[in-house]
Amino acid sequence: MAANGANEALGKAHVPYGSDGSGLYSAATLGCFRVIQEAKPMILDALSELPLKFYQGCVRIADYGTADGGTSMPLLGDLIDTIKRNHPSTEVEVSYEDQPTNDFKSLFFFVQGLKAIENVEPYLKRHSGVFVTASGTGFYEQCFPSNSIHLGMSFTAMHWLRRKPCNITTGLHMTQAEGNELAAFAKQAEEVSEAGHACTNEGALSGSS
Ligand SMILES: C[S@@+](CC[C@H](N)C(=O)[O-])C[C@H]1O[C@@H](n2cnc3c(N)ncnc32)[C@H](O)[C@@H]1O
CATH class of the missing domain: 3.40.50.150 (Vaccinia Virus protein VP39)
Incomplete structure (x- = not known):
């Protein structure tokens, strides 16, 4: 471990x-x-x-x-x-x-x-x-x-994102996000593809932990 x-x-x-x-x-x-x-x-x-x-x-x-x-x-x-x-x-x-x-x-x-x-x-x-x-x-x-x-x-x-844009209240995985929560994941994905590889490594998955 x-x-x-x-x-x-x-x-x-x-x-x-x-x-x-x-x-x-x-x-x-x-x-x-x-x-x-x-x-x-x-x-x-x-x-x-x-x-x-x-x-x-x-x-x-x-x-x-x-x-x-x-x-x-x-x-x-x-x-x-x-x-x-x-x-x-x-x-x-x-x-x-x-x-x-x-x-x-x-x-x-x-x-x-x-x-x-x-x-x-x-x-x-x-x-x-x-x-x-x-x-x-x-x-x-x-x-x-x-x-x-x-x-x-x-x-x-x-599914291992650099950071978690928000908690997901409708499930655990980002594919289960809905509404504003889904929009927050989509927005981050857009920002990432525009920014190329420059980033931090927060290693977030999703969910509420
Ligand atoms: C579900 S496993 C997949 C392992 C293997 N590629 C496979 O298909 O069997 C996900 C892997 O991604 C790694 N991972 C997660 N975040 C990472 C990061 N930021 N940089 C490198 N590896 C990462 C995890 O440590 C884990 O080994």
Whole structure:
């Protein structure tokens, strides 16, 4: 679990599910494996449009809001298989990103094959020239050097807003907001898309807490 005070410092941000190194998030989250699997054709399409030959021999892929990394491992394996099939000497860097309180220990256990996920072979075991790094900077701030990521993705993290515009009295999730409350969420979304990435990281979900 996160160190005392760390979650408050992040503004009631998402707290990792299960203790450090337990891999409980992936073990208990079949739905998120399916979401990512559904997105596979879209991501493979995006990969096929990358001008790999201009990347000086290394493709950098980022997974933002990755949790313990288990749920995106099958997709990342497929992406790396595709890159290596077409460009065997190209190296790949997978850059995982999440909040400082994230269970990065489980992530490295999974990726290095020290902890198993059923029916998923760790991609590091089947290819050389693949490197794994992690950023514990929340995705409302710049997480990686400018122009360093070639392909970025993020799954099931869109409900973690930078701040809560108001309490929701008609439910818990922003999709359940109505009237003025819904308008407050819509207004914030508009402001965010106009302001680009400059922001704070209050990590609010919604609801009344
Ligand atoms: C529901 S989990 C999804 C995990 C994984 N992407 C998946 O699809 O299985 C949401 C993740 O978003 C992360 N998250 C929430 N707010 C974040 C922020 N501001 N910056 C980075 N990650 C954030 C949480 O820590 C959590 O790991």
